[in-house]
Amino acid sequence: xxxxxxxxxxxxxxxxxxxxxxxxxxxxxxxxxxxxxxxxxxxxxxxxxxxxxxxxxxxxxxxxxxxxxxxxxxxxxxxxxxxxxxxxxxxxxxxxxxxxxxxx
Numbered sequence: 001x002x003x004x005x006x007x008x009x010x011x012x013x014x015x016x017x018x019x020x021x022x023x024x025x026x027x028x029x030x031x032x033x034x035x036x037x038x039x040x041x042x043x044x045x046x047x048x049x050x051x052x053x054x055x056x057x058x059x060x061x062x063x064x065x066x067x068x069x070x071x072x073x074x075x076x077x078x079x080x081x082x083x084x085x086x087x088x089x090x091x092x093x094x095x096x097x098x099x100x101x102x103x104x
Contacts, residue, residue, distance in 0.1 A: 008082065010081040015078070029043070040084065044089065
């Protein structure tokens with residue numbers, strides 16, 4: 001799972017990885033957590049879908065370049081968690097995100 005952590009923001013670069021974690025959150029907190037206002041009140045964040053620029057894989061890029069492509073990046077679906085409290089973000093990272101999965 002590729003995850004970036006910034007102050008007030010956690011970015012899941014893989015939507016499938018977020019889906020697994022979201023199912024875990026639903027089991028622990030119930031279906032009410034799917035409502036954005038409840039999620040913000042209970043866990044301290046809102047969920048935002050985003051299309052972010054990601055670089056092509058190096059091997060893929062070499063093939064694409066030889067075929068005449070000139071764009072190094074592509075859009076990829078991401079999930080952004082916008083935190084409103086640094087303490088709640090820290091708690092979330094410690095509880096749910098394995099340190100080896102973080103791309104700082």
